[in-house]
Amino acid sequence: MAKAKTKTKPSKKSRRKDAPATLASVLQNIAAHSTSQQSAVDIDTLVARANSLLHEETDPHQALATITKALAKNPTSLPALELAGEINVELEDTETAIRCFTAATELDADGSVSGVEKFLWLAELCEEGGEVAIRWYERAVEYLRKRVSEVTGEDKATAEQKLCSALCGMAELYMTDLCMQPDAESRCEAYITESLLIAPTSPEPLSTLASFRISQSKPADARAALTRSLDAWKHLRPTDERIPPYPARMSFTRLLIECELYEEAMDVLEGLQAEDDQSVDLWYLGGWCLFLIGAKLKELAANGNGGSTDVQVEVEDWRDTWAAAREWLWNCEKLYKAFEWQDAGIAEHASELLANINGEIGEAKPDDEEKEGEDVEEGEWEDDDDDEDEEMGDS
Structure with missing residues (x-):
């Protein structure tokens, strides 16, 4: 499930050579198929199996093969299209992922059927960035604000979390791609303020606030926000759902270093080292x-x-x-x-x-180089093609 600014953004590559060609052909012919022609039960089974392969068995290649079968049966299945997009993100096939998510938005323009994950993914993945990404975020935020006002309990908490993440994603864009816009600073302030009103102790909006204060040359305020963010999760186990994901904590250490909170940064990095x-x-x-x-x-x-x-x-x-x-x-x-x-x-x-x-x-x-008898040369970060001499056996 997509969350703005919490997943590692894949490199923008063309479709991988090992991706089944049938998926591309299926996406090209979505309009020519009808859901009534296939068994919904069979498709649901295939989607469930592909989801298990991706998230539980960590086998995205088999997940792709399985979801391709589902889309061959019904190219307009929203669950299949969105899962296909997520699988292709995992496989770093950004082009196909965008096609899958875009096709899903054409079938569910306001998110009322399957939610807003597809909008959040497209905001992260779109090559144009800037205004295009903002428009995807705005579609997600419009739905999520309404959702938060209508539901209660766990559904409300989930919607609030997604809304916070989307608002932080928009603020980040106005600190980067759109930083030259005349209203960039005021928009950042508004998005971050709204996210903090929703979740005042959540690590993500606090980290975004810190980044914003750094950009405003307010290091004391940035350090205060970082400390509040760290206090919210530093005591949690890595498996706790409330702890920020690995890439987010990695980015967090950059902010700590920039604010000269070096000891705190090393504590976070040592925790990350223990995980991976x-x-x-x-x-x-x-x-x-x-x-x-x-x-x-x-x-x-x-x-x-x-x-x-x-x-x-x-x-x-x-x-x-x-x-x-x-x-x-x-x-x-x-x-x-x-x-x-x-x-x-x-x-x-x-x-x-x-x-x-x-x-x-x-x-x-x-x-390792001492053992191999190799010299360390400063600045060499490329693999050398030196051939190693074979050792001669005793005659």
């Missing part, structure tokens, strides 16, 4: 954060602890912190190469940080 340590961003942000902590300790040591008698900073404190930062950056480098990462900004900044660290505390090698 195969993220380039994770190791990059951790290395950067530890570097900044070490830089502050170094400055305190150089200034005699700033005249403070409460804090005793030894030279080894900042050196040890920078050594730890280097370990995180080495892991970043390793995953960057392994995943063939394309973010040149991370590579350049991490190389710069490593150069600064090595210049101050001396060069060293990662453990």
Whole structure:
């Protein structure tokens, strides 16, 4: 189920070569089919099976094959179209996902039949961004405001959560794509205020507020919002539904670092590391954060602890912190190469940080390279094509 700004946005690729061609042909011929020609029971079974394959068995390829069968029976099935869109998001086939969600909006223009997830997905995925994305969000918000006023209990809570997320998504757009609009600041303020009135302790609107205050050069207000957001979920287990998803917490650490809340950022990053340590961003942000902590300790040591008698900073404190930062950056480098990462900004900044660290505390090698007898060269973030000589056996 889509939620604005909480899912990792996939890269915008053309249709994958391994996607069943039948799905494309089904989408092209939606208007030529009638729901009355097929068994609704069979379609419901296939949709349920595809949903299980995607969310419970984590097999999006089989889920795609199954949902394609459902759409072959009835290309105008809203549940099948929306699930097909979600599956293709998982497979990073953005083009087909957009076609599925767009087809669903043509069949349910106001969301009264199947809800607003398709509008939220299109707001996130649309290549045009800006005004086009805002229009998708506005369709979702119009429905959700009405929904919140009409339902109670869990249904109301769910609608409020979606409404908050959509409003935050709109505010983010006016901080990025539409930041040059004359009313951008007032719109951001209005959307964030509405979201906080709905859910004053929810992490997402608080984080969006912090981002907005940073853009307004109000760091104290940003830190206050970040602290309130962190207090709302830092004590929760990773499996708790109230905790922000992994990508959202990763983005949250960037805000913490920007507001110089370094210790809090490392606490969040260490929690993320325990959940999943195969993220380039994770190791990059951790290395950067530890570097900044070490830089502050170094400055305190150089200034005699700033005249403070409460804090005793030894030279080894900042050196040890920078050594730890280097370990995180080495892991970043390793995953960057392994995943063939394309973010040149991370590579350049991490190389710069490593150069600064090595210049101050001396060069060293990662453990794996020491074992292999390979030299570490600063700034190399591309795989080398050097051929390895075969070892000669004893004669």
